Amino acid sequence: MNGRREEEVGLLVVGGGPAGLVAAELAARHGLTVLLVDERATFGGQIYRQPGPGFVVRDPRRVGRDYWAGVALVEAARGAGVELRARTAVLSLRGTTAVCLTEGDEHVTLLRARRVLVAPGASDRPVPFPGWTLPGVVTAGGAQALVKASRVAPGTRVAFAGSGPLALAFPAQLRHLGVNVVLALEAGPAPRAPTVARLVVAGWGNAALLRDALTYRARLLGARVPLRYGRIVVxxxxxxxxxxxxxxxxxxxxRAIPDSEERLEVDTLCVGYGFVPSTELLRLAGCQFGYDENLGGLVVEVDAWQRTNVEGVLAAGDGTGVRGALVAMAQARLAALGAAADLGAVSRARAARLARPVRRQLAAKERFRRALLPLYAVGPGIYELATPETVVCRCEEVTLARLEEAMEATVDTDALKSYTRAGMGLCQGRSCQPQIGAVLARRTGAASEAGSLLDGANEARRPVPRLSGGQLAALAGTTPRPPVRPAAIGVLADDTVPDRGLFVGG
Ligand SMILES: Cc1cc2nc3c(=O)[nH]c(=O)nc-3n(C[C@H](O)[C@H](O)[C@H](O)COP(=O)(O)OP(=O)(O)OC[C@H]3O[C@@H](n4cnc5c(N)ncnc54)[C@H](O)[C@@H]3O)c2cc1C
Known part of the structure; x- marks a missing residue:
């Protein structure tokens, strides 16, 4: 006996953010037995992140509406009969069998599910530039986690540099929570009349998003935080x-324009150039991917019910391409209905009827996203800030110069990983792979065929010949290896395997 537990469940949901919680609740209401696991200590995911264990909410007015939205989702899932398991990371996924590890357990648990919904969310897009590894340079998500979960301000004189709707939201939220934000930089252009007109038209069905954007803008203006468009951190x-x-x-x-540099003294630089989907479990499971830089890069292919090409494996939320919490929850509803229909818990006709308003909502959100692209489409310059001395892989401390030297010998992403160790550390490539993919793409003909890795996906600017999604996806990711989260060897080891004396202690 190796101590490993085995469990069976109808639907296993990986990720307790809005996507996972909404899908779990709906599937349970349709009669499926649902287990939801999240590696964090609390549920709610990124946007509805709850304060960490030990924190008590004394004044409900001060915690904000995101907190309460999270509480409501968790209570609804529990009320529907979902089993919620915190501090439990999924380390590996093969078909619909997942290897999980709950903090403190001595062995992993093997979970066999009839369906698995992977809703792992996204993480900050890593952008290497000189000085990005200095203490005091934090990602937007990191700063947000500090403030939301631990009520700690990241610094006393904070500059924000980034792009996208959240680049307006982040500094405004930080300011609102009492953080001294002295400058906010947006890499994209200032909104002009035609874009605003398109946004107003696309605003139909998206009033809440427009209202949020105006609120954040007003908060920054009210607090006299300078918001400067068309400027990038160097x-x-x-x-x-x-x-x-x-x-x-x-x-x-x-791309930075020469002789336009300005310098500002700060003790914290918060960087938020968008997000990249967490794809490691879906890649391990063998799912097919496309590529769209404006959705975060690698994007898993799903059908109308959020089913991937791997039998029984579904995906929803930011982990399928970053589109925000409302889209994440809508996709989750489709996934839950699809899984319930596949397992015979609801008829296909009823599922289709229930899905109709959800599909309309998704179409409205997609119109809005496209109307925003002229403002926020990701520019290739973001991956050209690193100098030869810049450390690109932080875990293994590999510089750009070292990577480029290795690229003289190979442009195979996996061989490059073996040569340099870039991507082999604790984060398993999450913080270096986008940059490595972009550099590789420039060297390997993606540049001649598609302008660059990023240009190829940049639908808003100019029509350029594209590499297929599959080709770009191959450049952008190395072969994932389990465990996708660090785990002690003892919890994974199978002590029923006889010791043939191969590993003899000295
Ligand atoms: C850093 C960051 C900050 C954001 N801030 C805002 C904001 O201020 N306002 C806003 O409107 N939107 C914000 N967003 C976007 C919004 O949070 C997302 O659109 C929304 O949370 C997506 O929901 P989700 O359920 O897909 O993923 P998430 O909410 O990210 O939830 C995913 C969950 O999966 C868990 N997970 C991942 N991998 C594993 C694993 N292997 N095993 C177990 N659990 C796992 C994670 O712990 C997490 O709790 C932010 C996104 C990010 C990434």
């Missing part, structure tokens, strides 16, 4: 920690 300066941010005017491709 480097962070400092000895032992960040002391200043240097930023420059950016062209339409987000």
């Amino acid at each position: 480097r962070a300066e400092g000895e032992d920690r960040v002391e200043a941010v240097v930023h420059a005017a950016a062209d339409a491709d987000w």
Whole structure:
């Protein structure tokens, strides 16, 4: 006996963010037995993140509406009979069998499910630039986690650099929570009349999003935080920690324009150039991927019920391409209905009827997203900020120069990983792979065929010949290996395997 537990469940949901919680609740209401696991100590995911264990909410007015939205989703899932298991990470996924590890357990649990919904969300898009590893340079998500979960301000003089709707939201939220934000930089252009007109038209069905954007803008104005469009971070300066941010005017491709640099003293630089979907479990499971930089890069292919090409494996939320919490929840409803129909818990006709309003909602959100692209389409310049000395893989401390030297010998992503160890560390490539993919793409003909890795996906600007999604996907990711989260060897080891004396202690 190796101590490993085995369990069976109807639907296993990986991820307790809005997508996972909504899908779990709906599937349970349709009669499926549902287990939801999340590696964090609390549920709610990124947007509805709850304060960590030990925190008590004394004044409900001060925690904000996201907190209460999270509480409501968790209670609804529990009320529907979902089993919620926190501090439980899925380490591997093969078909519909998942290997999970609950914090404190001595062995892993093997979960066999009839259906698995993978809703792992996204993480900050890593953007290497000189000084990005200095203490005091934080990602937007990291800063948000500090403030939301631990009520700790990331610094006393904070600059924000980034792009996208959340680049308006983040500094406004930080400011609102009492953080001293002294500058906000948006890499994209200032909104002009035609874009605003398109947004107003696409605003039909998206009033809440427009209202949020105006609120955030007003908060920044009210707090006199300068918001500067068309400017990009160039480097962070400092000895032992960040002391200043240097930023420059950016062209339409987000490339820094010479002689436009400005320097501002800060003790914290918060960086938020969008998000990348967490794809490791879906890639391990063997799902097919396409590529769209504006959705975060690698994007899993799903059908109208959020089913991937792997039998029994579904995906929803930001992990399928970053589109925000409302889309995540709508996709989750489709996944739950699809799984319930596949397992015979609801008729296909009823599922289709229930899905109709959800599909209309998704179409409205997609119109809005496309109307926003002229403002926020990701420019290739974002992956051209690193200099040869810049550390690209932080876990293994591999510089851009080292990577480029290795690329003289190979342009195979897996061989590159073996040569340099970039992507082999704790984060398993999550923070270096987008940059490595972009550099590789430039060297390997993606540049001649598609302008660059990013241009190829940049539908808003100019029509360029594209590499297929599959080709780009191959460049952008190495072969994933389990466990996708760090785990002690002892919890994975199978002690029924006889020791043939191959590993003899010294
Ligand atoms: C850093 C960040 C900050 C954001 N801030 C805002 C904001 O301020 N306002 C806004 O409107 N939107 C924000 N968004 C977007 C919004 O949070 C997302 O659109 C929404 O949360 C997506 O929901 P989801 O359920 O798909 O993923 P998430 O909410 O990200 O939830 C995914 C969950 O899956 C869990 N998970 C992942 N992998 C595993 C695994 N292997 N095993 C177990 N559990 C796993 C994670 O712990 C997480 O709780 C932010 C997104 C990110 C990434």
